[in-house]
Amino acid sequence: MRHPRTSRLLSTLAGLIIGLAASASGAFEIEDHRLYPGTGETVIRVISTADLAVFEPFLQTFQEEQPEIGVDYTVVSSVDLHAAIQEGASFDLAISSAMDLQFQIANDGGARAYRSQATDALPAWARWRDQVFAFTAEPAVAVISRARFDGLPRPRTRQELIALLRERPEIFAEAVGTYDIRVSGLGYLFATQEARNSDIYWRLSELMGRLGTRLYCCSAQMIDDVATGDLAIAYNVLGSYAAERIARDDRLEILELEDYETVMLRTALIPATATEADGAALLLDRLLLEGLRQTEASWALPPVSAADDPGATAYGPIRLGPALLVYLDPLNRESFLGAWSDALVQ
Amino acid sequence: MSAAARVWLGSIGRRLTVLLAVIAALLALLSWWMVTSFAREAAERTQDNVLIASATTIAEALWSEQDAIRLELPYSAFAMLDAIGEDRVFYRVATADETLTGYADLLPPSLPAAPGDVAVATLTYRGDAVRLVTVQRTVLAGQRPVTVMVSVAQTRSGVGAISAGLSRTAALLSFGFFLLAVGLGAVATRSSLRPLNSFAGAVARRGPSDLRPLRREVPDELSPLLAALNRLMDRLGQSIRRSEEFIAEAAHRIRTPLASVRAQAELALHTVEKDGEKQMLRRVIRAVDESSRSAGQLLDHATVSFRADALARDPIDLADLAGRVTASLQPTAEMKDIALNLDADGPARISGDAVLLESAFRNVLDNAIKYSPEDTAITVALDGENGHWRLSVRDQGRGFADEPLPELKERFRRGRNVAQVVGSGLGLTIAEDALEAHGGHLDLTAPKDGPGACVTLVLPAS
């Protein structure tokens, strides 16, 4: 056994080198990186949008079961992940919250088919062509600051939320946060799907634009700002992150909006460029096992089985299918971003 | 063909069954193939239609804005492509000189001939076979009409999966139909061969001398066979009858001159003196007697054969018949001082031909008298026993020689014990034939309790 501190140092060093190499090629920007060395030769290179803080417990469990396999974990944004795989960067497993981008990789032939007991156990809507596999079903939620909402009623629908924002501009001016969908793939996915479901989205966006909404790249920062009270409300935050934070932080609260819910599937795929496909398959199976679990686990990411119950979400998760390509089309993206900017950035 | 196969196909039934099974197998294969190709075609057409609908929906969404062609891909255009299965989707929207959006390298091999037409093609794109549909729409950009091509392509694994599933189902169904057809074929074969089998059975059940025409309902295919068989039997019967008539005629014609020869020889015997000549004449008389006996017996035998063909079924009392015949032979017996004891209490009813039965009994009783020495007794007894009458003749004569008794019933067969007794060897044959025509038979036994022979006529009671 190597000394933990040395291995941490080594992995940071390796991350730095990979990061430099990657930024040199200009393909993607590494947000975080860590190497979990195994006892054997095999190292699986995972590219993911999930923060290490969220994923580390899982990776540790995996390594307890498969100590000989090392895992090299790179965190990037979903847009960068997509660009990296499309440009042929070699990774063994790609895990992303942007299911549309993942779908496009598979549709364009960038993913490998894999079948096992675990993949067969997934509900049909949670896999596509045995290439894209969903292992979480995560809703978009609104997180509020208890302090800023003190004495205010909790709106139960978006209609009520609009009314509240309109009535109390003194509270909400410059205190509403949401994704900057121009940079966040996940934010874009949530926005397009929500816009497709209901016209309330545009009314809400326009109102948020008038209030001077602040735009964020990532859920984590948005939640941070709600916690400090900089923001009164963060709209369309990843529910899993929020739940994980609220468990530790009582300044936060999830706003239960009952009219509808946008549920995204976090997906994994084995890129065609994978060199350690067997090891990646092991990790994938373990991931799907986690995604299919029926019991509460220490891990924050909610399993797909949570969305399997039709009563749980009236609309079901976003469908893993060719319709995801629609909003990825440059023309559509351009016109959607145009409309969004008109409403929100003003 | 191997010997076993030849034996096996030697049966019409098996041959038919095998043939029907082969036909059923061919039809099952054919139907499976047809269903499979129809399923494939239906699935392909469905995919084509969905692709056309998708491309048309996209084309309809085109509009122009200040000289520029604008497009917002309708969500439904892609959502509907999900219906076929999990297939990869590619698209391209382009004018003659530039790709507006989509996969720039997705080039349709052919374009629709006219606006409103659809060009459909199958090609390989990004490593997979895809179905590509292209539609055209002309959009007015400013003052200038611009033709825009919308191509939508989809891989074909969904089509393959649908048609493979249907093909599997069709295979199962076809196999089921095959089994059913084989079973029904076997049943059909058996039932259509049943008339043939029952026909053959009817012919086989016939008695050896039953040459009456077969009268039965047969299928059309068998009626020529039936007619031919009946004609054959008719000709056979006629030829048998002709030869019997000929024998009877011949016997009759021989007897008359023989009688006059015997009379002349008898006369000459009284006139000649010399012992040698007397001896010679006696031999002549004896030979004439033998010939005459033979001719008479031949005549009787022909009569039996003739009458047995169309046997009369008259009610007859066997006791009565025995009495009449015994009485008629009484003079012959008396010449040898033989006592004829008749122990037959009637009535013993049977149905049949009295002439034949008299002839049979007379021959048996005649034998008893003939093969017995003078001063003995012959007992004729009649008794019934489980549906049969037994008319037995017991004498105290020389008995049978040591030889197989049933052979004595053969034609012209005489025993080794005959010595000087005149005879032709036809007596027992006549008796046996007459009895068999009535469904009875003749029993020859050598009694254990004394000398002599016992001959019994066995007849079914009516």
Ligand SMILES: Nc1ncnc2c1ncn2[C@@H]1O[C@H](COP(=O)(O)OP(=O)(O)OP(=O)(O)O)[C@@H](O)[C@H]1O
């Ligand atoms: N009662 C009998 N006792 C001894 N032998 C007999 C008696 N009846 C028949 N047989 C034997 O059976 C043979 C066949 O008898 P069958 O009556 O057919 O011929 P047959 O008496 O010799 O000639 P025929 O035709 O003139 O009667 C006889 O030749 C004789 O040997």
Ligand SMILES: [Mg+2]
């Ligand atoms: Mg005789």
